[in-house]
Amino acid sequence: MSEKITPTDEQLIAQFQGGNDTAFVELVDRYKDRLVNFVYRFLHDMTDAEDLVQETFLKVYKNKHAYREIAKFSTWIYTIAGNLARSELRKRKRRKTYTMSELSFDDNEFTPVDTGKDTEGIVFNTYAGQEIMKAIKQLAEPFKTIIILRDIQELSYEDISTILDIPMGTVKSRVNRARLKLQETLRYLKE
Amino acid sequence: MQNTECTFVCEQYTDYKENALSSETKLKVEKHLSLCATCSDIFQELNEVINNLHHFPKVTTSPDFTNNLMSRVDDLKHETTWHKIYKSTYTRVAGYAVAAGFLVALGLNIWLDPVSTINPQKVQGFAGDQNAPSPTIESLVVGADSASGGVGDTLQLQNNTIKATNQSMHLVSDSK
Ligand SMILES: [Zn+2]
Numbered sequence: 001m002s003e004k005i006t007p008t009d010e011q012l013i014a015q016f017q018g019g020n021d022t023a024f025v026e027l028v029d030r031y032k033d034r035l036v037n038f039v040y041r042f043l044h045d046m047t048d049a050e051d052l053v054q055e056t057f058l059k060v061y062k063n064k065h066a067y068r069e070i071a072k073f074s075t076w077i078y079t080i081a082g083n084l085a086r087s088e089l090r091k092r093k094r095r096k097t098y099t100m101s102e103l104s105f106d107d108n109e110f111t112p113v114d115t116g117k118d119t120e121g122i123v124f125n126t127y128a129g130q131e132i133m134k135a136i137k138q139l140a141e142p143f144k145t146i147i148i149l150r151d152i153q154e155l156s157y158e159d160i161s162t163i164l165d166i167p168m169g170t171v172k173s174r175v176n177r178a179r180l181k182l183q184e185t186l187r188y189l190k191e
Numbered sequence: 192m193q194n195t196e197c198t199f200v201c202e203q204y205t206d207y208k209e210n211a212l213s214s215e216t217k218l219k220v221e222k223h224l225s226l227c228a229t230c231s232d233i234f235q236e237l238n239e240v241i242n243n244l245h246h247f248p249k250v251t252t253s254p255d256f257t258n259n260l261m262s263r264v265d266d267l268k269h270e271t272t273w274h275k276i277y278k279s280t281y282t283r284v285a286g287y288a289v290a291a292g293f294l295v296a297l298g299l300n301i302w303l304d305p306v307s308t309i310n311p312q313k314v315q316g317f318a319g320d321q322n323a324p325s326p327t328i329e330s331l332v333v334g335a336d337s338a339s340g341g342v343g344d345t346l347q348l349q350n351n352t353i354k355a356t357n358q359s360m361h362l363v364s365d366s367k
Binding site: 021024025028029032033036037040046049050053054057058061062128129132133147151152154172173175176179180182183186187 | 202233252
């Protein structure tokens with residue numbers, strides 16, 4: 001029996017760049033759930049998360065030639081989705097339904113949460129899971145992003161470094177700080 | 192974290208977990224953990240939190256996600272075709288050339304033979320009998336109307352070209 005060789009993401013995007021739309025569909029199937037899990041942690045709304053992932057793929061479709069082989073496809077698409085999520089959060093912030101200090105990484109205060117929307121689509125089977133979700137929601141954006149990328153999406157330091165465009169050393173120290181922040185928030189919530 | 196040593200040890204958590212510390216630092220951390228209940232608790236809690244995060248419930252896209260996306264892609268392709276047509280410099284230049292040609296032709300026509308352009312009936316008058324009745328006000332008005340209709344057409348054509356250019360700008364900005 002001959003085993004079918006699975007093409008890499010990079011081979012698929014190359015085929016897609018050459019005009020093969022089936023390769024694009026394959027990439028969609030590979031990434032749709034990963035990406036929706038990623039952006040959902042920011043938006044906390046399944047409909048918004050799906051819309052955003054659709055936008056991400058449409059951007060990939062429209063700008064397929066912007067992808068260069070030097071980068072990994074995964075980091076490229078995560079960067080697109082992350083940027084879209086960030087601008088969506090900014091829009092929400094402007095609409096005043098979202099009041100989170102996003103930009104100051106050194107902000108030690110816990111920030112108020114997005115109160116407009118509730119979790120939809122996720123059923124936590126444990127109390128701990130619910131508590132952690134609540135704590136993540138309360139983290140300032142850079143901490144939250146790094147926790148999502150490293151501990152939920154389980155991406156490598158190298159990939160995170162590419163996606164966030166920060167040095168590896170910074171990624172590592174930020175991961176540790178974010179974890180401590182999360183643990184601190186959990187304690188604070190339990191009190 | 193109680194003091195600078197506790198702070199230092201907690202800063203090493205991730206590297207410690209990933210076995211990325213020098214043996215010297217590792218020993219220092221382990222020694223501290225064996226003596227400090229606070230840091231030991233923090234490490235324990237962090238282990239649990241991270242384990243939980245790794246097993247976080249996953250959300251999935253709806254079953255019609257790919258179909259919806261591909262129909263949006265089809266819309267996009269349609270849009271892109273028009274975009275290309277409008278964006279094409281050739282089309283724009285051709286549009287301007289046709290419009291300019293029309294204007295020049297009309298201008299020349301008026302300049303060379305203003306009367307015939309305004310009122311074709313007058314041509315008959317010139318070509319034939321000198322005593323032929325001069326055009327009535329009514330016929331002049333009709334003639335002027337038809338002439339202005341011609342100019343109007345040309346302007347409209349130009350407008351169309353401009354509209355097309357605007358549309359391409361709109362689409363270009365859309366695609367950004
Ligand atoms: Zn300690």
